[in-house]
Structure formats: C-alpha cells, structure tokens
Amino acid sequence: MDQVTKIANRLADVGGVVAVCLGGSRARGTHTPDSDFDLGLYYRPPLDTSALRVLAAELTGGAVEVTEPGGWGAWVDGGGWLTVDGARIDWIYRDLDRVYRIWQQCKAGLFEVGTQAGHPLGVYSHSYAGEVAMGRILADPTNELAALQEQIQASYPQPLRDSLVAHARWEVPFTLSLARKGVTRGDAFYIAGCLFRVAGLLAHALHAQAGCWVLNEKGAVQAAGQLPTAPANFSARAHALFGALGATPDELATAINDADQLAADVLDNLSPG
Template identity: 70%
Template structure:
C-alpha cells in the first residue's frame, strides 16, 4: 500500500489529476494474489497526458501507451495498463465532474446504461458513484474525493426504488419477447435475453440490499450471497445458460425456469 500511495501522490502532481482512488477487487477485499491494482484517476480537463506518459515510463522503465480521455470508450474513458515492480497496475480515468453529475442523478432516482467495450451488460452510470463509495482514497490534496465519498456512503433511496422498479417490469418483458426467438430455435437471441434478465435481477437484489454493483463480473455470485436472494439464486441463474441448444423445447424450458426466478426475486423485492 505504501508504494501505491507514493504512485498516487506523484499522479496528483500531474496537471488535471484531482485525486486517486484504489478500486476493484483490491478495494472490496475480493482480490486474488494475481489481481490487478485498479487506480481511478479522477481528473478535470485539461489533463496533461504527456506528463502521465512520462511518469508511466519512469515507473515501468519503458514507454507505456497512455490514452487521451475517451480513448477506451464513452464510459471507461481511457488510461493505461502498467506493470510496476512486477504487479499489474491499471490507470483508469474518471471525469470528476461527471461523477458529481451522476451522483445528483442517483439522488433523483435516475440512471443511464451506456454501451462500453468490455461490458456486455452495459455500464450502469451509478457504478461511477459506487467505485468511490467502496474504494480507498490514496491521494486527495484538496479533499474533494473524501468529501464526495462520505456522501455516497448512504445508498440513495430514489436510486434503490428505480433499480427495483426497472427489474420488476423489464425482466418479465424481455423474457416474454424471448419466447418468439425460442419458437424459432434462435439460441443467440434467447441467450441474450436471459443474460439481460439475470443482470436486471442482480442489480435489483443489490439495490434492495443497498449495495453498489460496479460491473457484471461476479455480480450474480455476489447477488446470491445477499439475504434477500432466493435460495440457490446464483446456481439457478448460471444454470439457465448451461444446457441451451437450438431445440425450441429446450429454450422454452430455460425461459420457464427464468420466469420462476424472476417471480421469486420480485416477491422478495416487495418485502
């Protein structure tokens, strides 16, 4: 951790960097020995990417590709992949003004779902807030990150209700639409609908428990560990995909199981 703080302090000397936060599995305590160190670089324009590249080269001992803002897409909007002292250290840009804007949306019960490479379910905008809420601030000269993090410790009730309401209507809706694909043996379409429905349930269960979801990875397993989850939720959810083939009757059976799971989750959301 001492080495990370040193790197974070040097990062805040770069023009545009307001603060640095450790996120991902290293922050949540779910990491493995080989897990990356995800450093969120909270910035405001103009961001001195030339200085970032110079610092990256100094830390790694050679040139490193560091993107301009927007280089990786609209939501995970850039950064760099470094190897420092034999460890993978990822720099991930976070536009701080956008984080503030998303927090205001959360308080109003609004969220966006953005298309982003590497995120098949899409990026739920409130993940920006969740990253800060569960992360560890490493460097914050002006105190802005710590102040915002303190506010985000309390999960907004309007966001909670919005995410549960979204699952209540959209999960049955998308499964009903999948029936048409099932009748034609369109396993690709049915699998996509199942994936979406399970993702909605995972988000709703976390919202019910006032827990932040940061991305799809591990979200189903984590949802299954929540007190409000139906018995065997994770295994049942994963099992929906295990035996899919192009036989209409097989696809219909998977959708029947999914409908049951949706019904059980929605019943628990109302408790």
C-alpha cells in the same frame, strides 16, 4: 502496497488530477495475489496526459500507451495499463465533475445504461458513485474526493433503489416474453442474450433492494446470491440457465420457464419500486 501509494502520490501531482483512488478487488479485500491494482484518476480537464506518459515510462522503464480522455470509450474513459516490478497497475480516468453529476442523478432516482466494450450488460451510470463509495482513497490533497465519498457512503439513495427495482419489474417479464418468440425458430443466440439481460436486471434489483452498489457484470450474480433478499440458490439457478441452454425448442422453452420462475421468486420478494 507502499509502492502503489507512492505512485498515487506522484499521480496527484500531475496537472488535472484531483485525487487517486484504489478500486476493484484490491479495495474490497477480495483480491488474489495476482489481481491488478486499479487506480482511479479523478481529474478535471485539462488532464496533462504528456506528464502521465513521462511518469509511466519512468515507472515501467519503457514507453507505455496512455490514452487521452475518452480513448477507451464514453464510459470507461481512458488511462493506461502498466506493469511495475511485476505488478499490473491500471490507470483509469474518471472525470470528477461527471461523477458529481451522476451522483446528483442517483439521488433523484435517475440512471442510464451506456454501451461500452468489455461490458456486455452495459455500464450503469450509478457505478460511478459506487466506485467512490467502495474505493480506498490513496491521494487526495484537497480532501475533495473524501468529502464526496462521505456523502455517498452515508446512505444508498432510496429513489435510485426504487427506480432500479421498478425497472426490473417491467423489463424482466417484457424481455422474457420476447425470448419466447425465438423458441420455435430455435434462436438460441437471441434467447441467450435475453436470459443474460434478465439475470443482470435481477442482480441489479437485488443489490438496490439491499442498498449495495454493483459496479459491473463480473461476479454480480454471485454477489447477488449472497444478499439477504435473494431467493434460495439464486446464483446457482441463474448460472444454470446458461450451462445447458440447448438449441431445440423444448430445451429453449425449459430455460425460459426456469428464468421466469427465478424472476418471480426475486421480484415477488422485493419491496414495491
């Protein structure tokens, strides 16, 4: 960890970098020995990517692909994948002014979902705020990120909670009604997509109700099942929807019925949104 902190301090000296924050399982304390170190590089343009490439080559002993901003897509942004003395260290760009804008939207109850490779449910905009709230700041010379983190950690915005719960209330039954149209055709592909979407919406609603941030799909259902507002066996029931979906009309209809009951058990216990 000392090595990662030293790298963070060097990154903070690169032009455009305002602060560096450890994220992911390493920040939450849920990591395993082989987990990556995810370093969020909070920056303002222009970001000196040439200097980042020089530093990456020095740390790894060879050329490393370090992208320009936007090189990994509209939401993940960009960065680089490094291996330093056997440790995998990922640099992930975050435009700090964009994070501020999204935080203001969160407080107004606004969010959007963006298409992004590697995120089959989509990237929920409020994950940017969640990353700051759940991160561990390693380098922040001006204390700007620390001040923003203090704001976000103070309370989960009630308008955002209401919006996410309300969104699940209408989209979940709508999506399940569409899924039923694929039963007679045996369209397991489409129905599986609908069920995945429903499970994701329920996980987001449960997290919002509990005032907890969810950053992406990985582990979201498992984490949702541990929340106080989750119905009994939520995670097991959600995962079971996909474990034996089947392909016959009867099997597909049964899976949708199970999802419908799970959704009712979740949404009936949430406060109005």
